Amino acid sequence: MQLSSNLQVLLEMKRRMKRNFVPYLFYLLFENALGVGLNVILAFVYMNLFSAVIGQDGEVLLRATLLFLISLVVTCIFYPLFRYSEIYYVKKTIEDSRNDAYEHILKLPIPCFDKLNKGELVSRMLHDLQQMEEIYLTHIGTIVSIIFYGAGSVVSLFILDWRYAIAIVALGTASTFFNSKWGNKIQVLSQKVQQSKAVMTQTVVEGIYGMETVKLFQLRDLFRDNLASENMVYNVDSTHLVRRKALLEGCNFLLASLSTFIIYMIGVLLVFLKMAQLPTLIAVNQLEHGVSSGFSGIGRGINQLQDSLSGAKRFLEIFQYKQEDMRLKLNEVSQFQENPLLVIERGSFGYDSSNELDSLCFDELSFTLRKGEFACLVGESGSGKSTILDVILCFRELNHGKIQINIGEKQISLLRLRELIAYVPQTxxxxxxxxxxxxxxxxxxxxxxxxxxxxxxxxxxxxxxxxxxxxxxxxxxxxxxxxxxxxxxxxxxxxxxxxAPFILLDEATSALDSESEALIISTLKKKAHEHQNSILMVSHRMTPITNADKVLYLKGGNLAAVGCHEELILNNSSYKAFISKTDIYE
CATH class of the missing domain: 3.40.50.300 (P-loop containing nucleotide triphosphate hydrolases)
Known part of the structure; x- marks a missing residue:
C-alpha cells in the first residue's frame, strides 16, 4: 500500500500496533474521559458554590464540596494508572516497529542501497520514528482530549443555557476553519525540514566514517563547509516552519481572547437584563474555556499531527521497499559431461539495466567453475570482477543470461544458495x-x-x-x-x-605480506584439491594468479581468455600485456 495520504499513514500506524491497539485505545479514551469529566463537574461545582453563597445555603455548599473532593480523588487515582498503561503500549509498539524496520532493512536487496544512503536510513530509524511516537503519545491524545473536552462542554452548555452554547459553538467553528487552512502548508514545510535534516545527517556520518581520509587529505575544511551549507539550508527551512507556527499560535491566541471577551459580554448582558443568573455565568465561563480551547486546539492539534505525520510517513515507507524473496527458486544446472558446479551462461549486466553495450559491465559472459577447482578472476579495474561475484551471490540480477548451480538438488532457494557460499568482500x-x-x-x-x-x-x-x-x-x-x-x-x-562448498574471495589477500599470502593460498589450494571446494578469487597479485588452476581474464566487458597463468602468458598477448603493465608482475 502506497502511503499517499495522512489517513493511510494513520491506518498503517494502527496496523503496526497489532495487539497493542485495543488496550492503547481503551486507556487513551478513559484517560481523557476522566479529565473531561472532572472539568464538567467543576463547572457545576462552581455554579453550586456561588448559588450557596448567594442563597446562604450550607447544604448546597457541602454537596458541592463533597462532589469536588470525590471527583478529585477518583481522577488522581485512575488518571496516572491509565496514562502509564497508555505509554507502556506505545513504547512497546515503537520497540516492535524499530525491530521490524531494522529486520526489513537487513532483508532489502543490495541495489536498494544504491538509492538509500546511510544518513537517510539513520534519520528515518531515529528522528522519524520519534515523530511517530509523538503521534501516539501526544498528538492523538491531544485531539481526543480536545474532542472529549469540547463535546462534554458543549453538551453541558446546552443543559445550562442554549443561547451561550450557540454563541460559543459559532465562534469555535470559525477558529477551527482558520486553523485547517494552515495545515497543508505546515506539513509541506515539515517535509522539507526532515529532508534537509537527512542530508545533513549523511554528511556527518560520512565525515566520521571516513575520518582517516579526511585527515590524510586535509578535507576538514571541505566537510566543514559542506555541513555548514547543509546546516544553513536546514536552519532556513526550520526557521520558516517555526515562523509559520508562531504566526498561527499568535492568531489562535487573538481568536481565543476575542472569543472569551465576547462570551463574557453576552453573559454580562444577559445577567444585567435579568435573562440569566450569575451562578450560571460562572459555570458557563468554566465550560467556555473548554469549548474555546477545544475549537482552537483541534486546529492546532491537527497541524501538529500533520507535522509529525510527514516523519511517520518517511519511517513507514521503509516497509514499502521490496525485500529479497529468500524462497526464490533457482534453476538447476544441466548435467554436463564434466559435471560443473557453477555455470554462468551468456550473462550480461549493467547498473542502469540498459541494453546499450557501452553501459554494460560485462556482456555475453560464459564460464564454468568445477568441483575442486581454484580459479582466479583478473582484469583491469572496472572490468566487472566484483560485480560477477555479486551476481553469483544473487546480490544483483543479470540483465540477460542465466546462472546455474549443480549440487544434486533439483531446485535451490536463494537462502539455500547463500548457505552454500562463503564470501570475503574487498572491505x-x-x-x-x-x-x-x-x-x-x-x-x-x-x-x-x-x-x-x-x-x-x-x-x-x-x-x-x-x-x-x-x-x-x-x-x-x-x-x-x-x-x-x-x-x-x-x-x-x-x-x-x-x-561451504563455494568460496568467493574479492581481493582477500591485498593487505597481507607475501609470507602470509603464500600460506593462505596454500590453504585454498588444499581446500580445492583435497576437500573439493570450488574457489573463485578476484586478485591483482601474482601469488594467487600463478597458483590458480584456471585464470579468467576479463577485458572490455568480455571474457578474453581462460587458462592457467603460464599458458596465457605464452599464448595470449593481451593477457601478457595486462600482466606486464601492472604492479603485480614479478
Whole structure:
C-alpha cells in the first residue's frame, strides 16, 4: 500500500500496533474521559458554590464540596494508572516497529542501497520514528482530549443555557476553519525540514566514517563547509516552519481572547437584563474555556499531527521497499559431461539495466567453475570482477543470461544458495564484539576447535595466542584495534569456519605480506584439491594468479581468455600485456 495520504499513514500506524491497539485505545479514551469529566463537574461545582453563597445555603455548599473532593480523588487515582498503561503500549509498539524496520532493512536487496544512503536510513530509524511516537503519545491524545473536552462542554452548555452554547459553538467553528487552512502548508514545510535534516545527517556520518581520509587529505575544511551549507539550508527551512507556527499560535491566541471577551459580554448582558443568573455565568465561563480551547486546539492539534505525520510517513515507507524473496527458486544446472558446479551462461549486466553495450559491465559472459577447482578472476579495474561475484551471490540480477548451480538438488532457494557460499568482500566487515564472536558469524554452531582450526588456516592463530584474552579479545568499532591484514585474516577465518562448498574471495589477500599470502593460498589450494571446494578469487597479485588452476581474464566487458597463468602468458598477448603493465608482475 502506497502511503499517499495522512489517513493511510494513520491506518498503517494502527496496523503496526497489532495487539497493542485495543488496550492503547481503551486507556487513551478513559484517560481523557476522566479529565473531561472532572472539568464538567467543576463547572457545576462552581455554579453550586456561588448559588450557596448567594442563597446562604450550607447544604448546597457541602454537596458541592463533597462532589469536588470525590471527583478529585477518583481522577488522581485512575488518571496516572491509565496514562502509564497508555505509554507502556506505545513504547512497546515503537520497540516492535524499530525491530521490524531494522529486520526489513537487513532483508532489502543490495541495489536498494544504491538509492538509500546511510544518513537517510539513520534519520528515518531515529528522528522519524520519534515523530511517530509523538503521534501516539501526544498528538492523538491531544485531539481526543480536545474532542472529549469540547463535546462534554458543549453538551453541558446546552443543559445550562442554549443561547451561550450557540454563541460559543459559532465562534469555535470559525477558529477551527482558520486553523485547517494552515495545515497543508505546515506539513509541506515539515517535509522539507526532515529532508534537509537527512542530508545533513549523511554528511556527518560520512565525515566520521571516513575520518582517516579526511585527515590524510586535509578535507576538514571541505566537510566543514559542506555541513555548514547543509546546516544553513536546514536552519532556513526550520526557521520558516517555526515562523509559520508562531504566526498561527499568535492568531489562535487573538481568536481565543476575542472569543472569551465576547462570551463574557453576552453573559454580562444577559445577567444585567435579568435573562440569566450569575451562578450560571460562572459555570458557563468554566465550560467556555473548554469549548474555546477545544475549537482552537483541534486546529492546532491537527497541524501538529500533520507535522509529525510527514516523519511517520518517511519511517513507514521503509516497509514499502521490496525485500529479497529468500524462497526464490533457482534453476538447476544441466548435467554436463564434466559435471560443473557453477555455470554462468551468456550473462550480461549493467547498473542502469540498459541494453546499450557501452553501459554494460560485462556482456555475453560464459564460464564454468568445477568441483575442486581454484580459479582466479583478473582484469583491469572496472572490468566487472566484483560485480560477477555479486551476481553469483544473487546480490544483483543479470540483465540477460542465466546462472546455474549443480549440487544434486533439483531446485535451490536463494537462502539455500547463500548457505552454500562463503564470501570475503574487498572491505572486511568487522563487528563490535570479541574475536570469537566475529569468527563465529560464519557458523553459529561451530565448536571451539573448529574456530581455532579456521584461525590456523587463515594464519590468524598465532596473533590470537599473543593476545592476553585470546579469542575473548574485544574488537573496537570497525576493527580500530586491528591492522588491515588482521582484518582480512579474521574475515578469512570466518569464511573457512562456514565450511561451504563455494568460496568467493574479492581481493582477500591485498593487505597481507607475501609470507602470509603464500600460506593462505596454500590453504585454498588444499581446500580445492583435497576437500573439493570450488574457489573463485578476484586478485591483482601474482601469488594467487600463478597458483590458480584456471585464470579468467576479463577485458572490455568480455571474457578474453581462460587458462592457467603460464599458458596465457605464452599464448595470449593481451593477457601478457595486462600482466606486464601492472604492479603485480614479478
Amino acid at each position: 572486511p566487515f568487522i563487528c563490535s564484539g570479541t574475536i570469537e564472536e566475529n569468527i563465529r558469524m560464519g557458523n553459529e554452531q561451530a565448536s571451539l576447535s573448529e574456530i581455532l582450526q579456521a584461525a590456523k588456516e587463515a594464519d590468524f592463530y598465532e596473533f590470537i595466542c599473543s593476545l592476553p584474552d585470546g579469542l575473548k579479545t574485544v574488537i573496537e568499532e570497525n576493527g580500530a584495534n586491528l591492522s588491515g591484514g588482521q582484518k582480512q585474516k579474521l574475515a578469512l577465518a570466518r569464511a573457512f569456519v562456514k565450511n
